[in-house]
Amino acid sequence: MNINTLSKTTADYESSKLAVALYQTAMRTENDGKKTYHARPIFRNKLTMENIANDILATGALEGYTAEQIVSVWKVANNAMIDRVLNGSLVDGGIGTFYARISGSFDSEQSSFDSEKNAIDIAFRSGKTVKELAAQIQPVIAQGNSVKPEILSVFDVESGTEDTLTPGGFLDITGKSILVTGDNDDVGLYFVNTEDETSSVKVDASKIGVNTSSRIACVVPKLASGSYKIKIVTQFARSNAPRKDSQVNTFANTFTVL
Numbered sequence: 279m280n281i282n283t284l285s286k287t288t289a290d291y292e293s294s295k296l297a298v299a300l301y302q303t304a305m306r307t308e309n310d311g312k313k314t315y316h317a318r319p320i321f322r323n324k325l326t327m328e329n330i331a332n333d334i335l336a337t338g339a340l341e342g343y344t345a346e347q348i349v350s351v352w353k354v355a356n357n358a359m360i361d362r363v364l365n366g367s368l369v370d371g372g373i374g375t376f377y378a379r380i381s382g383s384f385d386s387e388q389s390s391f392d393s394e395k396n397a398i399d400i401a402f403r404s405g406k407t408v409k410e411l412a413a414q415i416q417p418v419i420a421q422g423n424s425v426k427p428e429i430l431s432v433f434d435v436e437s438g439t440e441d442t443l444t445p446g447g448f449l450d451i452t453g454k455s456i457l458v459t460g461d462n463d464d465v466g467l468y469f470v471n472t473e474d475e476t477s478s479v480k481v482d483a484s485k486i487g488v489n490t491s492s493r494i495a496c497v498v499p500k501l502a503s504g505s506y507k508i509k510i511v512t513q514f515a516r517s518n519a520p521r522k523d524s525q526v527n528t529f530a531n532t533f534t535v536l
Contacts, residue, residue: 296417299426304399312346316419323530324430327352363400375405427510427527429453435497436532443469443533445501451494456527458483458494460513460520466508467494469501472532477502501535508533 300315331348373392382396436447471477488495509528513520
């Protein structure tokens with residue numbers, strides 16, 4: 279969060295905190311035989327409107343407002359924009375333009391829209407101001423240029439919440455490069471007790487029902503009451519051979535076991 283940006287009507291954002299990793303571009307080499315690489319941001323977490331509202335309040339930019347009021351206005355504005363976009367308008371949202379986009383093919387000029395082959399979505403094109411701000415950023419290339427696991431969401435199916443863990447219930451985790459794999463002793467899915475480390479529980483890859491690079495699903499182990507963090511330790515790599523060193527990612531949210 280950049281307070282200098284959020285506290286002003288016109289942003290003057292300057293930062294060097296955009297971390298990126300380099301990945302080898304498959305099936306492409308230069309004429310001299312050298313490999314080429316492309317960059318992808320290393321996403322820290324996934325934020326909600328509530329998170330952003332609290333960021334705004336922390337700057338004092340909207341003194342007298344509550345986070346609930348900010349989110350309420352934001353949701354109303356979003357609904358109004360969606361209505362206009364889906365009725366054929368281009369809507370400039372300040373940071374860029376939103377517009378309707380239709381995907382899928384049509385057999386002829388007389389074809390009708392077929393929901394089995396076609397879909398309507400809302401697309402976004404960044405505006406001049408955002409592009410000018412982005413041009414000021416100097417990304418930091420992560421050392422090692424390696425694939426990093428990143429947990430994006432954790433959902434407790436039994437309670438239907440994202441802040442509770444139900445022992446014996448079903449847990450659904452989404453992310454990037456989160457496949458739990460490797461022979462190192464520390465590899466596994468961890469339920470880390472933030473109050474008593476001895477109550478932490480490790481789940482081995484063999485006990486994870488769904489274990490892919492983008493989704494993990496498993497039964498929540500027997501946990502003592504308390505607060506927990508979800509942590510993944512893996513040697514996953516996008517090559518045939520696993521990494522030698524383990525990579526760790528701990529989800530930002532804290533979960534409660536009653």
